[in-house]
Amino acid sequence: MNAMLPQSWVAVGRVTDIPRRGARVVKAPGGDIAVFRTGADEVYALRDRCPHGNGPLSNGIVHDRKVTCPLHGMVFDLTDGHSIGPDACQARTIPVRVVAGVIELGNPLYTETASA
Template sequence: MSDWIDIGALDAVPQRGARVIKTTFGCVAVFRTAEDEVYALDNACPHKQGPLAEGIVHGKSVTCPLHNWVFDLETGQAQGADEGQVATYPAQVAEGRIMLEASFLQLRAAE
C-alpha cells in the first residue's frame, strides 16, 4: 500500500510551470503540463546543476534554463543528443491536490 504525501493544491502550480517543493526528505521539482498532469523530478540538471523548475515546460518535457537540455517528464531521460537522466518520483492529482509517494522520497533521502 502506497503512502502519499499531500504537497499542495494543483492550482498552486501554473499550467506549463513548476514549483520546488520542500519535503522532510529534500526538495523536489513538481511540474504541471497544459493537460494538468503532474510529474516530480530532481530539480538539478545533471549537466551543470541547472534549476529545472525554472525551465520551460512543453508537452511532457522540460528544458533546462541554463543550457537548453531537454528532459522527458515521465522518465527523466535527456532527449536528443544530450545524455543524462534525473530521478523521477511518483506523483498524482487527487481531488485537486498534488500527491507524492512517500516511499520513493524516503529512498531518495537514504542515498
C-alpha cells in the same frame, strides 16, 4: 531494500497552485523536488537538479511533457526523466498522483527512481 517498503504519499498542494506550463518547488529531506503542471493539466515530479549541469529544473520552460533546463537548454521528458538529445542522462523522477485535485508525492525518502 526500498522496493519492499509500503508506498506512502505526502500531500504537497493543489494542482491549481501551479500555473499551467509551470512548476513549484517542494522541500524534501533528500533534496528539492520540482513539481510540474503541463498545459493539459498533467502533473509530474523530478528532483530539482539537472544531472547534466546542476541547474534548477523548476526554473525551466515546460512544453508538452518536457522541461528545458534554464542553464544549458537540455530537454528532459517529464514522464521518465530521460534527456532528449546526444548527451544522454536522466533526471530523477518522483512518483506523483492527483487525488481530488490535491497533488501527492510518493514519500521521497523511499520512492526515488532513476537508473544508475
